[in-house]
Structure formats: C-alpha cells, structure tokens
Amino acid sequence: MKRRTLLAALLGGACLNLVSPGARARPAVPRRVIVLDWCLAELTLALGVVPVGMANTPGFRRYFTACPVPDSVVDLGLMFQPNMELMLALKPDLIVITPAHASLRGALERLAPTVTLGQFRASPAPYTGACEETMRLAQLFGREAQGEAAVAQSRRAIAQARARLDALPAYANARGDAPLYVARFIDESRLRVFGTHSLFGELLAQLGLRNAWDGAAAAAMIGFDALDADPRATLVYVKPLPAMTAMMMRTSRVWQAMPFARAGRMTGMAEVPPEGGILSAAYFAHALVDALAALPATLPAAQASEAA
Known part of the structure; x- marks a missing residue:
C-alpha cells in the first residue's frame, strides 16, 4: 500500500x-x-x-x-x-x-x-502486535528506519535475556520442566495471574519458559490457593508487594504449605506494566531473569530426579 x-x-x-x-x-x-x-x-x-x-x-x-x-x-x-x-x-x-x-x-x-x-492488546500475541503497531506508527510519522531499529533493538534485548537465562545452571537444560507463574498481588488473598495470551505470557514463551497458568484469558483474578495446580512451579510476583500480603506470607499456614513457598521457589521482580510496548517488553525480559537469578540454583525437576 x-x-x-x-x-x-x-x-x-x-x-x-x-x-x-x-x-x-x-x-x-x-x-x-x-x-x-x-x-x-x-x-x-x-x-x-x-x-x-x-x-x-x-x-x-x-x-x-x-x-x-x-x-x-x-x-x-x-x-x-x-x-x-x-x-x-x-x-x-x-x-x-x-x-x-x-x-x-x-x-x-x-x-x-x-x-x-492499539487494537493489538486484544491479540493473543501482544508483543508481536506491539512490534507491528510500532511500524504502523513509524509509517505515520515518516520514521520507518527508526521503527525498524526500535523493533530490532527490542528483539535483541529479549534474545540477550534468553542468553543470560541459558547461562543460569538451573535453567540451562530444563526449560520445559521449569514452569512459572507470573502474578501481581492485589491484597492478602487475591492476585492477578498472567496467562499465555498476555504480554508477559508471550515473553515467557520467547524466553523458552513454560507458563504454569494456562488460562485462555490474558489475565485472571484468583485466590492464591489456586496456584497449587503444578507442584513444580516457581512463583514470580511483580513488585511492589502489598503490606498485608507480606504479613499474610509470614503468618498463613495455608500459604506456607503452597509447594513453591515451602520449597523457596518464589521471588519478586521489578515492576513492569503488563499493558506495555516494545520497551517494556525488553525491560520485563531482563527483570525476570534478574529475579530468577536470585533463586537457588536447583529446579523442581532436578529435585524430583534425585528423589527418584
């Protein structure tokens, strides 16, 4: 055209x-x-x-x-x-x-x-849609070269984050056996968990990780007790953590019995907007790897193998 x-x-x-x-x-x-x-x-x-x-x-x-x-x-x-x-x-x-x-x-x-x-946010692949939308804006502003460079830089940053993840001993050879929940706490009992059709979900796939929440919606509001579906999963929550949630984690026996809490497979990551674009996507990828790097270097799959 x-x-x-x-x-x-x-x-x-x-x-x-x-x-x-x-x-x-x-x-x-x-x-x-x-x-x-x-x-x-x-x-x-x-x-x-x-x-x-x-x-x-x-x-x-x-x-x-x-x-x-x-x-x-x-x-x-x-x-x-x-x-x-x-x-x-x-x-x-x-x-x-x-x-x-x-x-x-x-x-x-x-x-x-x-x-x-902005219709791309309703897409099952929001990051891909954001890249395409960037190019539409680039054409509108007569900045096609800048658009191509911005998209390429975002994709390189995500590839670099994946390379960093590959270098972590726990994730080098066990991607499919390392499911992750990515969620944001609303209060001491409810959280928003991100599905495969969210920006975060698409980026998990690009990083070679499996989303432990397989809901069809981009995100769902659930009680934290719904996070026990996959006992091997790690929970990554987007900061900040509400004060009442932090108190609940210290005092609730139900929470402390959750598989990821009991095994220490839980970590917080820097705040990233789930409705962000190509810059936020690149930031998310590296913030997630930073959070995972802070966890013990043992995956649930490795523990299960040793136990067997």
Whole structure:
C-alpha cells in the first residue's frame, strides 16, 4: 500500500494536507502529536517522536519506567477526561487514541485529525502486535528506519535475556520442566495471574519458559490457593508487594504449605506494566531473569530426579 493511502486509511479520511492523487509529493508528516494512551505513548517515544502532550504523565513516569518522558511533554490530565482547552492550546496536528476512547473521538476530531490504534492488546500475541503497531506508527510519522531499529533493538534485548537465562545452571537444560507463574498481588488473598495470551505470557514463551497458568484469558483474578495446580512451579510476583500480603506470607499456614513457598521457589521482580510496548517488553525480559537469578540454583525437576 502506498504511504499516502496508508495515512488516509489510518486517519479515517481526516485531512492531513494530502496531495491530489496524481501528485508525487509526500503527505505532510504530523509534528505536533498528542497521545492519550500510555502504551501508544511508549511506542511513539520509542520512535524518537516526542509528543507535545500526553495523558497523565505522572502516572506514566511511575509505571512505564523503561521509557523516559521529556520535561517538555505537557500533562493533559486523565486518560479518558483530558483537558480539551489545553489540548486546543497545544495546536496538535494529530491525536492518537485507542478504541476505548471512541466516545471522545467526535470531540477530538474537532481539534485535530485523530487516529485510532492499539487494537493489538486484544491479540493473543501482544508483543508481536506491539512490534507491528510500532511500524504502523513509524509509517505515520515518516520514521520507518527508526521503527525498524526500535523493533530490532527490542528483539535483541529479549534474545540477550534468553542468553543470560541459558547461562543460569538451573535453567540451562530444563526449560520445559521449569514452569512459572507470573502474578501481581492485589491484597492478602487475591492476585492477578498472567496467562499465555498476555504480554508477559508471550515473553515467557520467547524466553523458552513454560507458563504454569494456562488460562485462555490474558489475565485472571484468583485466590492464591489456586496456584497449587503444578507442584513444580516457581512463583514470580511483580513488585511492589502489598503490606498485608507480606504479613499474610509470614503468618498463613495455608500459604506456607503452597509447594513453591515451602520449597523457596518464589521471588519478586521489578515492576513492569503488563499493558506495555516494545520497551517494556525488553525491560520485563531482563527483570525476570534478574529475579530468577536470585533463586537457588536447583529446579523442581532436578529435585524430583534425585528423589527418584
């Protein structure tokens, strides 16, 4: 598809000063961009494109630690209740939203051409989708080379994390026998566990690890007692650990009887947003390997073999 045609399709016919069909000039490239979604903001920044405004920059800086935000980016307030007057003052030539912003689209289009992206998060392979979405944004901004470089760098970082994992004695020859739960605690009894169709789940597969939670959904809210399905599994929880959860771990006999807790196969890893993009994916891969490297160098499969 020609670039002019792609831009027109992405923008739903919004005016970007496109030239007539017979002309050879390239369409105007957006320069003053507003992004109202954190993951799309990460992908935009990964291309070297600095938005003039973003939704809730303090929240982004807190959770998307793999992706710095320049001080020049204006905070536009809540993601689904942005400051329209401030947006108008910024004179954007493009606004980037997700399908979840559909109710705002009419108002936003009165400010500037508006493009909807981000559908990849509903994909069974969110990381692959994020790479593809990065290239769509790269075409939109006329930064195809930067897009290819950003995607390649992310994939190299994940490959490097896998090489680091290969160097750990416990994981060198027993990937399929080393299932992992990746979860985030909500309180002392509930946690969010990530399935195979989540960003974390896809990255586990790319690292050669098996997800111990085989639910079809990207994530599920469960009680911690549901984590005993695979007695060989290791639990990796995303920090921070709620205070009440830490207390429960110290006092609950039910928790202490869980196979991974009893065997010391539990560790925390640095916070990574599960709805992140290619930068967060690379950060997750290395943060996970860091966490696994802190565990004892013995796998459940090895223990079982010795016992046999």
